[in-house]
Amino acid sequence: MPRVTPETAEVRLAGARYLIGVVLLSAVYFATGKLGLLMDAVSGFATTVWPPTGIALVALTLFGYRLWPGIALGALLVNVSAGAPPLVACGMAAGNTLEALLGVYLLRRFAEFTGSLDRVSTVLKSIVLAAGLSTMVSATLGVASGYFGGIIPRADWPRAWMTWWLGDAMGDLVLAPLLFIWRRPAPRLTMAQLVEGGALLPTLVTVTILLFGAGL
Numbered sequence: 650m651p652r653v654t655p656e657t658a659e660v661r662l663a664g665a666r667y668l669i670g671v672v673l674l675s676a677v678y679f680a681t682g683k684l685g686l687l688m689d690a691v692s693g694f695a696t697t698v699w700p701p702t703g704i705a706l707v708a709l710t711l712f713g714y715r716l717w718p719g720i721a722l723g724a725l726l727v728n729v730s731a732g733a734p735p736l737v738a739c740g741m742a743a744g745n746t747l748e749a750l751l752g753v754y755l756l757r758r759f760a761e762f763t764g765s766l767d768r769v770s771t772v773l774k775s776i777v778l779a780a781g782l783s784t785m786v787s788a789t790l791g792v793a794s795g796y797f798g799g800i801i802p803r804a805d806w807p808r809a810w811m812t813w814w815l816g817d818a819m820g821d822l823v824l825a826p827l828l829f830i831w832r833r834p835a836p837r838l839t840m841a842q843l844v845e846g847g848a849l850l851p852t853l854v855t856v857t858i859l860l861f862g863a864g865l
Contacts, residue, residue, distance in 0.1 A: 703822075
C-alpha cells in the first residue's frame with residue numbers, strides 16, 4: 650500500500666472540498682430554479698424571478714470561477730426537469746453558466762468587486778454590469794435554444810426574452826446583495842438606532858397593508 654504523504658493528503662482534501670462545493674452549488678441552483686419556475690413561467694422556462702442567478706454570482710465571486718461546473722449541472726438538471734430536450738437544456742445551461750462567469754469578470758475588471766457593497770459606485774456598477782449586461786447572455790442563449798428546439802413559439806420570443814432577462818436581473822438585484830450582506834458580521838446597533846427601527850417598523854407594516862392588503 651503506497652504511503653500517503655501530507656502533501657498527497659492535502660491534495661485529496663482539496664479535491665474533496667471542491668467536489669462537495671460543486672455538488673452543493675448544483676443542488677442549491679436546482680432547488681431554487683424549481684421554485685423560480687413556479688412563478689408563471691413563459692413557455693415553461695422564462696420566469697419573472699430567477700433566484701439561481703444571484704446565487705451563482707455570489708458563489709463565483711466568493712469562491713472563484715472554478716465552481717462553474719456546479720452552475721452548469723444545476724441549470725442542466727432544472728431545464729431537463731422542466732421538459733427541455735437534452736440539447737436545448739445544454740444551450741440554456743451554457744447561457745446560465747456564461748452569465749455568471751461574465752458577471753463576476755465584469756465586476757472584478759471594472760468595479761474591483763470582491764463582495765462588499767459599501768460604496769455607491771460599486772452598487773451602481775453591479776446594477777449595470779451584472780444585472781444589466783451579463784443577464785442578456787443567458788436570456789439570449791436560453792430563448793434561442795428554446796426557439797430552435799421547438800419549445801418556445803416564435804410569437805413568444807420577445808416576451809420570453811424580456812421575461813428571462815428581467816427574471817435573471819431580479820436575481821442579481823434582490824438575492825445577491827442579501828447574500829453578500831448576510832455573510833458579513835452583523836453590525837452592533839446603538840440604542841438610538843434600535844429605537845428608530847422600532848418606530849419605523851409599524852409604519853412599514855401599516856403602509857404595506859394599505860397598499861397590498863385590500864384583498865385581506
